[in-house]
Amino acid sequence: MILAPIIATRALRKIYPGSKPGRSLFGGGLALPGAPGMTPRSPTDVVALEGLDLEVAAGEFFGLLGPNGAGKTTTLDILTTRTRPTSGTALIDGADVVRESVRVKQRIGVVPQRPNPDRSLTAIENLLFHAAYFGISKSVALTRARELLAMLGIATRETARVPELSGGQQQRLMIARALIHQPSVLFLDEPTVGLDPQARLALWEILRKLHAEGRTIVMTTHYMEEADRLCDRLAIVDHGRLLAIDTPANLKARAPGGTLLELTLDGDAGGCAGPAGHLPGVLRVETSRELLRVFARRGEEVIAQLIKIVDQAGRTVTNIHLAPPSLETLFISLTGRKLE
Amino acid sequence: MTAASPDVVAPGRVFLALLRRDIHVARRELAAFLVRTTLQPILFVVVFGYLLPRMGFVQKGYTSALLPGILGISLALSSIQSVALPMVTDFGWTREIEDRLLAPVPVYLIAIEKVVAGVLQGFIAALFVLPIARLIMGPIESLSIQHFGTVFLVIVLGSASFSALGLLLGTMISPQQIGLMFGVIIAPMIFFGCAYYPWRGLDAVPVMKYAVLINPLVYVAEGMRGALTPDLPHMPLRYVTGALALLTTLFLTLGMRSFEKRAIG
Numbered sequence: 001m002i003l004a005p006i007i008a009t010r011a012l013r014k015i016y017p018g019s020k021p022g023r024s025l026f027g028g029g030l031a032l033p034g035a036p037g038m039t040p041r042s043p044t045d046v047v048a049l050e051g052l053d054l055e056v057a058a059g060e061f062f063g064l065l066g067p068n069g070a071g072k073t074t075t076l077d078i079l080t081t082r083t084r085p086t087s088g089t090a091l092i093d094g095a096d097v098v099r100e101s102v103r104v105k106q107r108i109g110v111v112p113q114r115p116n117p118d119r120s121l122t123a124i125e126n127l128l129f130h131a132a133y134f135g136i137s138k139s140v141a142l143t144r145a146r147e148l149l150a151m152l153g154i155a156t157r158e159t160a161r162v163p164e165l166s167g168g169q170q171q172r173l174m175i176a177r178a179l180i181h182q183p184s185v186l187f188l189d190e191p192t193v194g195l196d197p198q199a200r201l202a203l204w205e206i207l208r209k210l211h212a213e214g215r216t217i218v219m220t221t222h223y224m225e226e227a228d229r230l231c232d233r234l235a236i237v238d239h240g241r242l243l244a245i246d247t248p249a250n251l252k253a254r255a256p257g258g259t260l261l262e263l264t265l266d267g268d269a270g271g272c273a274g275p276a277g278h279l280p281g282v283l284r285v286e287t288s289r290e291l292l293r294v295f296a297r298r299g300e301e302v303i304a305q306l307i308k309i310v311d312q313a314g315r316t317v318t319n320i321h322l323a324p325p326s327l328e329t330l331f332i333s334l335t336g337r338k339l340e
Numbered sequence: 341m342t343a344a345s346p347d348v349v350a351p352g353r354v355f356l357a358l359l360r361r362d363i364h365v366a367r368r369e370l371a372a373f374l375v376r377t378t379l380q381p382i383l384f385v386v387v388f389g390y391l392l393p394r395m396g397f398v399q400k401g402y403t404s405a406l407l408p409g410i411l412g413i414s415l416a417l418s419s420i421q422s423v424a425l426p427m428v429t430d431f432g433w434t435r436e437i438e439d440r441l442l443a444p445v446p447v448y449l450i451a452i453e454k455v456v457a458g459v460l461q462g463f464i465a466a467l468f469v470l471p472i473a474r475l476i477m478g479p480i481e482s483l484s485i486q487h488f489g490t491v492f493l494v495i496v497l498g499s500a501s502f503s504a505l506g507l508l509l510g511t512m513i514s515p516q517q518i519g520l521m522f523g524v525i526i527a528p529m530i531f532f533g534c535a536y537y538p539w540r541g542l543d544a545v546p547v548m549k550y551a552v553l554i555n556p557l558v559y560v561a562e563g564m565r566g567a568l569t570p571d572l573p574h575m576p577l578r579y580v581t582g583a584l585a586l587l588t589t590l591f592l593t594l595g596m597r598s599f600e601k602r603a604i605g
Contacts, residue, residue: 016605082441083605106348106444116435120365126439129364132357133443135349177439 006185006216007056007079012088014074014240018044048074050240051088056218056233058184061211063231064220065327067337071240072220073113076189079218080110093184106134109178113189115170119162123154123173126162127180134181141180148176152206168199175206186210188219192226204230224327228252236331243334248327255330257283259299263292263306264319271313272306279305288336295329354445355453361440362457366422366464373461377418378469381410382476388536389477403477404572408564409535410473411466415495416533416557418465419502420509420526423458427510428518431602441603451507451599455592458503459496466495482571490567490577497584498560504588505556507595511602533557538565540573559583 049071056062064072077083078090081101089096095103117126124145131141149155152172157165165173171191178186188207192200207230211217221227227234228248235245244251258281263269269292277285281297292310296302299322310317323329366373389406392398430437440450474480485491513521532552534542539562542549552558562575563584 077605080442081604082438102444102446103348105442108442110438110442112435112438114435116438118361118436118439119434120368121361125364129357129361130439132360133354133440135353135357135444 002055002057004058005055006058006060006093007054007062007091007218009052009054009075009079009090010088012049012052012054012075012078012090013086014047014049014071014078014083015086016046016048018042018046048240049078049085052237052240052242054235054242054245056216058216059214061207061217061230061232062219063227063234064218064237065222065224065227065234065331066220066237067222067335070222070238072222072237073189074240075237076187076218076220080108080187081105082110106181107184109181109183109186111171111174111178111186111188111191113193115167115174117162117165117170117173117177122159122161123165123169124149124158126173127176130177131180136181144180144182145176148179151209152176153202168195171195171199171203172206175203179210185216185218188217190220190222192221192223200226224331228327234327236327236334238335244330251327251330252325255325255327256295256333258295258297258325260321260323260325260329260332261294261296261299261302261306262319262321262323263294263310263317264321265290265292265310265315266318267315269310269315272309272315275309275312276306279309284333286336293332295333349444351445351449354443355449358440358443358450358453359457362453363460366457366461370464373418373422374465374468377421377461377465378414378472380417381413381469382472384413384536385410385473385476389473401481401572404481404483404569405538405565406536407473407477407480407483408568409533409537409561411469411495411564411568412498412533412557412560413530413535414465414469415462415498415560416502416529417526419458419462419499420506422461423454423503423506424510424513424521425518427454427507428513428515431511432513432515437603447600447603448596450603451596452592454510454599455500455503455507455595458506459499462499462502463495466499480569482569484568484570487567487570491564493581494560494563494567494584497581497588498556498563501556501560501584501588501591504591504595508591508598511595511598529555529557533561535561538562538573539575553583556584556587559587 052075064075066072074083078085078097079092081097081104084098092104093107097104118129121129127145127148128138128141131144149158152175154169154172157169162170192203195203207217231248233245233247234251236243267290269287269290272292273285273287276282276292276294279302281302282294283297284295286293294302294306303320307317388398389403393400393403441447443450509521509525533555534552535557539558542552559580563577563580565572565574566577566580
């Protein structure tokens with residue numbers, strides 16, 4: 001339990017009604033209004049969040065890690081007032097995201113998954129108008145905007161119209177926009193998706209710097225490495241539930257011991273589980289259709305024996321994947337599936 | 341508000357900043373905006389206000405009935421489009437509006453700001469079309485600009501109702517349906533909006549006379565007639581203002597609700 005957390009959610013749930021989200025006038029069908037607190041459960045309903053409890057301390061770099069569809073973006077959308085929870089509460093710096101959304105918006109900066117700058121404006125106008133929405137005077141805004149553009153390495157693009165900016169530059173502009181009103185919490189939704197490796201590293205540097213300045217950062221990602229390298233603490237989510245929450249180091253320590261060996265066979269792997277479990281040094285064996293998953297103390301030594309077992313079962317190995325103890329092996333052991 | 345919390349900005353200040361953004365963008369795109377929203381009414385003026393009278397196909401006094409209607413159409417096209425079109429792409433595709441949704445004001449205020457910006461753009465379109473139409477049509481019988489206050493009132497109420505309708509349409513239509521919006525909603529609204537003929541003329545078809553009363557353009561066209569050509573038959577001003585106020589309230593209430601639903605999923 002964190003003393004006076006800057007972000008706190010309690011039993012947060014979000015259920016999207018089965019019909020496609022976003023009503024449309026012609027033939028789209030009107031969504032029926034659901035009573036608040038009610039739990040609509042039709043077979044087509046999509047449960048995005050199933051009772052999420054989270055706490056984030058001020059100044060923390062917090063990561064939400066999970067595969068696509070895990071509920072990461074929904075969590076972020078709720079925390080940033082852009083989606084209403086079906087039930088449960090979420091507080092940012094003591095302000096309720098539903099009842100006190102204005103106070104929440106005052107305290108947060110948001111970098112969306114897909115850059116959505118105001119395309120009718122230039123780069124710097126994007127920043128100046130956004131600052132104006134927060135009541136910041138033009139002279140202060142101009143100074144801050146220039147500083148941010150310089151810090152993010154896009155100072156030369158100041159007067160460029162949005163369509164003239166590359167994807168990476170637009171992403172940086174989004175970060176500048178999220179920071180111009182000096183929010184106490186910065187939210188980033190999959191900030192490095194679609195960036196080339198160089199731009200990704202540059203963005204990591206920027207985030208580290210912001211974090212070093214004492215800002216609270218909440219980031220969703222489905223890149224293990226990114227979560228591991230940047231975050232103070234991580235929450236692993238899947239199917240709208242919190243599976244684990246801790247520092248990357250502690251999470252890695254919780255990963256089932258040894259190396260993960262994943263063998264893909266040309267058919268059902270069920271028959272291989274028994275013999276594989278009896279091999280020396282093997283800690284755990286799982287199978288799922290043609291997948292044989294083995295956690296072993298010294299993975300390299302078991303490979304040859306595993307291939308032999310597969311052979312004896314009348315199957316052929318089509319692919320082998322080895323992973324040292326890591327967030328990835330923990331994730332697979334928690335969810336039974338890979339991240340990407 | 342606790343002492344530790346950052347001050348919350350005055351909503352009025354945010355509202356003005358939002359409005360300034362829309363004016364800034366509209367000014368940059370003024371030429372395209374005017375072509376998009378006033379070309380059609382001006383072309384209509386050329387055919388019905390200039391060519392047909394010259395050919396003798398319409399009576400001489402027809403231009404007097406036509407001019408107020410043309411202003412109404414300009415108002416309708418400009419206000420509806422300036423609110424609805426960007427909103428359809430914003431919500432349906434680009435989510436560009438998000439930086440404004442994150443502004444520290446209640447979401448409904450952002451919807452109202454859009455409507456106010458639409459009213460301003462309706463004004464500009466009407467002011468642009470009026471002299472051009474007058475120029476093309478030549479002298480118009482019984483045209484009077486004495487009732488300036490009334491013209492102003494009808495323009496404000498009319499563009500408010502169209503902008504509010506634009507808000508409703510802009511939040512309910514998907515990008516793929518924009519063409520349909522023009523065909524199914526805007527075109528009938530213009531043709532049955534008593535813009536090309538006075539409402540009194542529908543005495544000939546009573547069913548239609550009452551069916552068209554749901555159309556805001558009817559009141560704008562009739563109100564403009566009352567203001568610009570008061571000697572010709574027109575709907576009493578109190579009905580015009582009352583109906584426009586009612587329709588504006590209705591569209592605005594529904595539009596704001598729909599906006600909030602789209603803005604906060």
